[in-house]
């Protein structure tokens with residue numbers, strides 16, 4: 001192992017920060033290690049917040065990423081409920097909201113992202129909510145009750161997952177999406193059509209191409225006013241319109257920041273001893289020969305492992321193609337790769353059976369797969385996307401040929 005730093009500070013105690021701390025210890029780092037998080041809870045997983053936890057099927061302590069004892073056992077100083085206010089790169093210190101100044105030899109910024117706010121009249125009204133933190137979902141849960149009229153603004157994964165849970169809990173759910181189709185940023189039209197139908201069949205009033213003018217109400221939100229004057233009455237609004245990376249302290253410190261903190265393949269920022277990982281980082285997407293900022297558990301975990309290895313001068317882990325999942329009703333969507341830039345889409349299986357996959361190709365090579373209730377398509381598709389393999393569209397679409405055979409015969 002190379003020369004170890006004496007002290008590592010990690011700012012942001014979410015999925016990425018917690019992984020970086022765990023990986024540093026796993027790789028043999030013995031120096032001081034501080035994990036600073038501004039939320040009161042110990043590091044927790046966010047995916048269940050819009051799924052099982054919102055549904056009431058999971059207790060809060062099942063969300064913790066590691067058992068509470070883990071941090072003391074691993075000699076990780078976990079500071080919760082305290083934010084990092086600034087980074088002094090000349091002095092190599094992080095200043096906390098409490099006034100404490102933590103010295104570091106290496107710093108990992110894992111500050112994640114925060115929900116974009118609706119910039120519309122009435123968006124400040126009580127009952128207009130976000131879904132990012134445990135505190136957010138606890139507030140939301142108390143209002144998603146049978147008969148409650150809920151409007152979800154934005155049909156991305158989080159909004160649609162919450163809509164699926166809420167309608168099952170007996171709420172009357174309306175989803176309003178500005179774009180012509182749901183999941184437009186993250187998936188192709190076939191997947192959009194499928195999920196639009198699934199939500200409508202479940203009783204969700206799903207509307208696309210909708211323009212919202214503002215929110216009505218005095219003490220709390222009572223309705224959503226659409227262009228043209230129609231008002232959708234409601235008791236609560238959930239905004240799911242994307243996130244902003246929490247780059248401010250990095251920017252103020254003089255690091256290179258755009259849509260995310262710019263990093264190299266080792267998670268290093270413009271400063272050699274400062275790393276950025278997870279939702280806040282813009283990183284090389286090696287399988288796609290470009291940079292990008294990803295928002296997924298896989299990206300957060302991989303970032304934590306990459307940063308830990310780089311800090312300790314150890315070889316970088318083997319990188320996977322990005323992957324993601326979403327649970328809505330009894331539908332498990334598993335995505336591997338990034339579909340942007342696809343010039344061909346191949347559907348395998350019949351969407352009407354609720355088990356099918358869409359493969360995205362560019363110039364005959366597989367870029368990505370969206371697999372609905374289709375494990376083999378996801379597993380093999382992930383490998384094919386990682387190696388940008390060529391498979392004839394007719395073969396991909398042919399359900400009589402197993403994914404195992406397709407994987408074995410693919411040309412990379």
Ligand SMILES: Cc1cc2nc3c(=O)[nH]c(=O)nc-3n(C[C@H](O)[C@H](O)[C@H](O)COP(=O)(O)OP(=O)(O)OC[C@H]3O[C@@H](n4cnc5c(N)ncnc54)[C@H](O)[C@@H]3O)c2cc1C
Pocket residue numbers: 011012013014015016017036037038039045046047048049050082083084085110111112113131132133158246249277278279280294295296297298300323324325326327
């Ligand atoms: C409701 C929901 C459902 C999701 N579902 C899925 C899913 O199904 N599959 C999937 O792959 N991904 C899912 N995601 C995305 C995934 O959870 C995120 O990509 C992942 O949590 C990112 O981890 P992170 O550590 O980068 O950021 P975060 O988890 O956001 O953690 C960052 C932490 O840093 C804290 N922080 C910020 N600034 C400071 C500061 N100055 N000082 C101290 N602390 C600070 C933040 O408060 C936060 O606690 C979901 C996200 C949400 C919100």
